[in-house]
Amino acid sequence: MARYVFITGGVVSSLGKGLASAALGALLQARGFSVRLRKLDPYLNVDPGTMSPFEHGEVFVTDDGAETDLDLGHYERFTGVAARKTDSVSSGRIYSNVLEKERRGDYLGKTIQVIPHVTNEIKDFLAVGDDEVDFMLCEIGGTVGDIEGLPFFEAIRQFSQDRPRGECIFMHLTLLPYITASGELKTKPTQHSVKELRAIGIAPDVLVCRSEHPIPEKEREKIALFCNVRKDAVIAAPDLSSIYEAPLAYHREGLDQAVLDAFGISPAPRPNLARWDDVMDRLNNAEGEVRVAIVGKYTQLEDAYKSIAEALTHGGMANRVRVRSEWIDAEIFEREDPAPYLEGFHAILVPGGFGERGTEGKIKAAKFARERKVPYLGICLGMQMAVIETARDLAGLPDAGSEEFDHEAGKKRFTPVVYHLKEWVQGNYTVQRKVSDDKGGTMRLGAYTAQLTPGSKVAEVYGATTIEERHRHRYEVDIKYRDKLEQCGLIFSGMSPDGRLPEIVEVKDHPWFIGVQFHPELKSKPFAPHPLFADFIRAAKEVERLV
Template sequence: MSKYIFVTGGVVSSLGKGITAASLGHLLKARGYSVTMQKMDPYLNVDPGTMSPFQHGEVFVTDDGHEGDLDLGHYERFIDESLTRASNFTQGSIYKTLIARERRGDFLGGTVQVIPHVTEAIKERLRRVGEQTQADIVIVEIGGTIGDIEGQPFIEAARQFRKELGMGNSVFVHCTLVPYISAAHEVKTKPTQHSVKELRSMGVQPDFIVCRSDHEVSEKVRAKIALFCDVAPEDVLECSDAPSIYDVPLGLHEQHFDEAVLARLNLEAKPINLAPLQAFLDAKNSCSSMVKVAVVGKYVSLPDAYLSVIEALGHAGVANGVNVDVQLVDGETVNEQNVRDILGDANGILIPGGFGQRAFEGKICAAHFARENNIPFLGICLGMQAAVCEFARHVAGMPGATSTEFDEEAAYPVIDLMPEQEDVEDKGGTMRLGAYPCTVAPDTRAFEAYGENVIYERHRHRFEVNNAFRPALVEAGLVISGQSPDGRLVEMIEVPGHPWYVGSQGHPEFKSRPTRPHPLFVGFVSASKENAGA
């Protein structure tokens, strides 16, 4: 049976409990245990798929087509395992399932309540991920903060689940803020004390407390927290801000966190292998030159909206021995008159995915500028579609070419709705989602990068290159470097004779790892490095 680790957060959100959970996962896997991870989100949306990136950051897509929380990206990057739809669920999905069962009469006329029905449904999801993966250890992050009214059923379910598992089969880790008060020149423990008090009032005593702070949390301060929160001093850990999120596992390991957790779970502390992570960090720290990459998007005021793209660029930078300076550019501000002023110093231009017309013309300007000035370019999802529209307009003689997503009466709808999407009315979970195969054409940049004839990328889109215009685009010089095995869908495009101009309908950023950077990003950053003369 799987052992379970529950990670909760206190005081404020965005503490980095996802990074803490993922770091612990990395350490336990490095000790030879099979590890999987799960995120429980207390909000009432069924999933984050219909939420604005401004609200929730990016939507991370799994191989099996689940639209999930961005923390799933951290999990996959840290434990280097592909997760599934069982790895993330919301309170909304729990209620949706329960109400559907109630309408069918499954409860035989009984009253449906939070306890036991909601909590039992949550525990079923906990059991399911362990049974499906057969992992030695399941790490479960409970979203939100302790005290949130919507989070109470999750804490109660975890409390019940711990009791059912029995002694030595579960651990609770509480991640909490230890703020530094500049006027007093000291960090304060009272918020942590209150957070743990709230957690204990719900029947959960944490086994470990991880102190998040932008200042050192001294041994004396940790001893005080231990005294007031009824944990051993050695089980209060410091997790102050690090140069990189990938430094966090090493910092926790130095405090013997993984060993202590395994002891609580009655598991052997096998020899640990942190060499791959250390090699990545050593390579990262040895990067000296800089490459500027402009990411032309529409959600740039919240960098988390492009979290996996930014991380993938960082991974590829290390692989190429350079630091990548990611410059987020609002596509709404870009036009033909100012594009050189805004993008002229970029060594590479990347257009990420997105939805809606806002900023699309600016993205087309960016693609045009990159193509005409031989600046390495990578277009992802809508970014690829912008590149196709730009090529159609300025090379293939199709003025105003665009997508029917924005203009259903366009004279040249080079991007059109996928036929299977025509009768879809619901927005949530109905796109083309998950991993799909792509046949890569030989003698292309894509094949040079992948080195394989058939690859798989994760998708999240409703629109595609319109096959009615495909012959004209190819005749004008556009290279279809990747397509679905049946030849029906354009998956990748290129512009020949360019240092690097590639578009992917899939989202390669979701599969990039620190120690296994994605080949498309590696190729793109390599070309950008050459362009910079770095």
């Protein structure tokens, strides 16, 4: 049976619960324990798949096709443990499950209530797979006191009582604001947050306190006294120069030891932190810098492209260079020449997205990269825009476009080089979709196999001819234009096993121009950079040397 650590937050949101959870998971791994991390979100959306990136940031996709919170990306990047559908749940999913059971008559005519029916559904979710790992780390989204989070807090309180004593602990993350006028850290917000938590029956075992300044010993003693925790379980969480410093910083503060002490695990295995020492060495001792332009439509919120930003950093680690990513709104290129904006960059990346806005700007960015021989990586929509650019400029298809937006824009005449995918093979069965289907969960989601052309650039990059990558899209490049495009130098170097769906394209006689229909950034880790990002930055590094 797994031991459970429930991570909650107080005072304000965005303090870094996901990062703290991921770092704790990495530290427990470093001591030889197996871990799994889970996220429980109080919002009523069934999942974040239909949310705007401006609302919720990036949607992180798992191998088994779940659309989840971006915190699961942190969990994977820090622990290397692939997330699953059973690692993410929302209030919307919980209530949906309860209502489905009620309609089926599973409750035998009983009145359905938050307690016990909703809380039991949450507890059932928590218990899935608890015999597979040593520690289950469960993060509760939002902050204590949020009305929508109350069923989750009640569920974890009940869960801790249902389990044998010593199998569950609570870790609470709070803020210690610094008052400049008086020159002191204030502990009262943390005291009130813990009071709110205790009022609903949960007493924290470990307190993690975010602050801009070190916590003086006097304040640490005060927090321990008034919050009823051991002084060595009051953990400082100062601001860091890099998120990848978190495991080492939390270890120095004693977080992993405090958690093991709370479980009564003694003597604790000594940690092996060599992996994280190497990560920080590569970050802190870079031997150069490359500039990468990310031409997208959600550039006002970096979290919309969180995994891409991190994967570029990982690619820099692999090449011992610092990657300076600069975000450029694709809509600018629909009004202005992209050259003044893109000249001076060592590489260009066009990420995924949905809808027409900014697409013509992305097409111009792809054209600039192709003609100027600048390394280019197109992801999902970024690949489709590169294909449309080639079709228009080189293949004699000036009206080339996509069914995703051209038909919606009322264009009477366009060549649908990119079409709505209505049927594909998943495992041993065929999936069928209609344009009129619900938006949520109806895309081609999760891990799919691709066959690479031997001798191609991507086969060289991967060092393999069979790969598996994660997808999230409902539009595909039409294979019927393959011959025409390949005659112009755009090679279809990766295909689905049945040969029907293009997975990868690359430009012949170009230093590095690759478009992929999948999302390689989702599988990149600081200690295992994704090969596409590692080689993309290597190519950018070569440009930097030439400049």
